[in-house]
Amino acid sequence: MSTLAAISALSSPTFWVSLLTLIGIYASVTMLLNVESGWGGMWDLGIVGLLAIGSYTYTIVTNPPGEFEVSYAPGWPVWAGILAAMLMTGIVAFLVGLPALRARREYFLIITFAFAEVFRQLAINLGDLTHGTVGFNSVARPFESFFQRDALRAVLLVVTWGAALLVYALTRRISRSGYGRALRAMRDNEPAALSLGIRVSRLRLQTFVLVGVAIGGIAPLYMWWLRYANPNVFRAQFTFTAWTALVLGGIASRFGPVLGVAVLLLFTELVELIDVPPELRNVHVAVHPLAIGLLLVLVLRFRPEGLLSERRTFGERARRQTALDVAMAAVASRLRRLGRGDAVRAEAL
Amino acid sequence: MTTNGSGALLSTHGLYKAFGGNVAVHDVSLDLYPDRITALIGPNGAGKTTLFNIITGYERADAGSITFDGQPVTGMAPWEISRRGVVRTFQTPVGFPTMTVWESLQVAGASHNVLTGMMTNRGRRETAELSERADEILQNLGLNELIDTPVDELAAGDRKLAELARQLMAQPRLLLLDEPAAGVNPGAISRLSELIRDVHRSGIALMIIDHNLSFVLDVADYVHTMANGRIIAEGTPEEIAANPLVRQVYMGADT
Ligand SMILES: Nc1ncnc2c1ncn2[C@@H]1O[C@H](COP(=O)(O)OP(=O)(O)OP(=O)(O)O)[C@@H](O)[C@H]1O
Ligand SMILES: [Mg+2]
Numbered sequence: 001m002s003t004l005a006a007i008s009a010l011s012s013p014t015f016w017v018s019l020l021t022l023i024g025i026y027a028s029v030t031m032l033l034n035v036e037s038g039w040g041g042m043w044d045l046g047i048v049g050l051l052a053i054g055s056y057t058y059t060i061v062t063n064p065p066g067e068f069e070v071s072y073a074p075g076w077p078v079w080a081g082i083l084a085a086m087l088m089t090g091i092v093a094f095l096v097g098l099p100a101l102r103a104r105r106e107y108f109l110i111i112t113f114a115f116a117e118v119f120r121q122l123a124i125n126l127g128d129l130t131h132g133t134v135g136f137n138s139v140a141r142p143f144e145s146f147f148q149r150d151a152l153r154a155v156l157l158v159v160t161w162g163a164a165l166l167v168y169a170l171t172r173r174i175s176r177s178g179y180g181r182a183l184r185a186m187r188d189n190e191p192a193a194l195s196l197g198i199r200v201s202r203l204r205l206q207t208f209v210l211v212g213v214a215i216g217g218i219a220p221l222y223m224w225w226l227r228y229a230n231p232n233v234f235r236a237q238f239t240f241t242a243w244t245a246l247v248l249g250g251i252a253s254r255f256g257p258v259l260g261v262a263v264l265l266l267f268t269e270l271v272e273l274i275d276v277p278p279e280l281r282n283v284h285v286a287v288h289p290l291a292i293g294l295l296l297v298l299v300l301r302f303r304p305e306g307l308l309s310e311r312r313t314f315g316e317r318a319r320r321q322t323a324l325d326v327a328m329a330a331v332a333s334r335l336r337r338l339g340r341g342d343a344v345r346a347e348a349l
Numbered sequence: 350m351t352t353n354g355s356g357a358l359l360s361t362h363g364l365y366k367a368f369g370g371n372v373a374v375h376d377v378s379l380d381l382y383p384d385r386i387t388a389l390i391g392p393n394g395a396g397k398t399t400l401f402n403i404i405t406g407y408e409r410a411d412a413g414s415i416t417f418d419g420q421p422v423t424g425m426a427p428w429e430i431s432r433r434g435v436v437r438t439f440q441t442p443v444g445f446p447t448m449t450v451w452e453s454l455q456v457a458g459a460s461h462n463v464l465t466g467m468m469t470n471r472g473r474r475e476t477a478e479l480s481e482r483a484d485e486i487l488q489n490l491g492l493n494e495l496i497d498t499p500v501d502e503l504a505a506g507d508r509k510l511a512e513l514a515r516q517l518m519a520q521p522r523l524l525l526l527d528e529p530a531a532g533v534n535p536g537a538i539s540r541l542s543e544l545i546r547d548v549h550r551s552g553i554a555l556m557i558i559d560h561n562l563s564f565v566l567d568v569a570d571y572v573h574t575m576a577n578g579r580i581i582a583e584g585t586p587e588e589i590a591a592n593p594l595v596r597q598v599y600m601g602a603d604t
Pocket of ligand 1: 372391397399
């Protein structure tokens, strides 16, 4: 790519809309990974497997009948496709989690990794349903009849970030709830968590399924962005990118996943756009992963917990926040009582 | 309601546990009464912690049974036993190292379930209640200075106290303390005894393992002595102190 091309890419709205959409998608997935792995301590290396299930489910059920040579194409509307994707990933997460969560942490990691690969192989081999290695070269998107190409991209960018905001609100609620504290407690010290009445094994399964359902909801966004689906898309690379972003941003912090994804993907894109003479093209490609590694090493050298940290998300800040919440709730209930009192008096008059 | 009508809150019957060929708990039957502070002493490796582990569901007994409040609880999972009101502390209190003292006190008593744990109104009321109770407990144990200290930065003695505070948040009916005085500096032991008596006075039944005999014999009303997995003597602190068998066991050991 010449300097000119690099500059034109950076100044093109399409480039930024596309990159920002991708960041929104990765941010959502990484936030959910953080709930499971950062707070819950379940080291999941198969997150892309759930994404694959959701993506394929969505694509299969929403594709117009007759467009692809597959045995099942009900041509459902987009909203039904999203629900189907969430339901399906939830069920699969339950079925995978049931055996996998019985294993110790190190084995859980391997089992989830293996399952993700199994799903990919299934996608290749169930050609009747998935169109095999070729996959689908188009995906049903919402609002297609209302907007032009570029406008639709912008709309989907907004939708994607709306979803990311929802996921953030969910993780924020979790982090401040008894559920979130139970997650971190069982990660920190399982015997102690049990001694406080926390039903550790069920909590793990619930969390795995919750994350699965949510990933199923994000998967259609990924499909809208990508606009095709084939087994190659769901390689472990996706999982590794999410994990790298999580470690970079600060595992078990609350906003770290978003920050980590933004920094990592921006950096990756910029490295890719660096101008090199043609004879160095191969070197550039080879050095690319090294540059990401270097970024990670540098960040962790100076901030071992990542850009943000669990300690700063919780700790003293959590206590002050709670005190504030409690005070505000007390004020609100007093106001409400006052309001009711006025109403009663008004009625009496 | 009790099985034997004697007023025992917790009873064990013929508990037996072996690790390989090593018999850790050998035919242990004991009754625990809520109106007195019970102690469990014995040399290292006597089987005291293993007995706690069996009662609280962390180890499964090879034989024998346990009743709590008249109900059989043998073989129940630790979380289930805890919810029934039998709460224990750990000999090595690691706690929740990523949390502050205050945060770790918010873990117990909250709704842990995914859905109920996140419902707004209930959650808010719960939050207010929990933080109030935590403040009170920390105050009582003299830990308010350490409220924002990360658990893994606490001194050994404070860590024991913080663990006691955390387990009190679970609102136990019976509290099993595994070496509460270990690591507590000698000057603070009498204060610890006082705290433990306060806990007992607040209506929580207590059973305490400890190696510090002057502390145990001072705080306990009744003492069981274990050696090699068996209960070898029981009685009032005076009786135990005068028991030649107990003296022999303790002379033989290095404590
Ligand atoms: N999980 C285990 N696996 C194998 N052996 C064990 C296990 N737990 C305890 N033991 C053995 O059982 C015996 C009793 O140990 P236990 O920890 O109950 O003693 P204790 O009375 O609490 O001693 P201490 O005063 O040193 O804490 C010891 O011989 C110990 O080595
Ligand atoms: Mg012990």
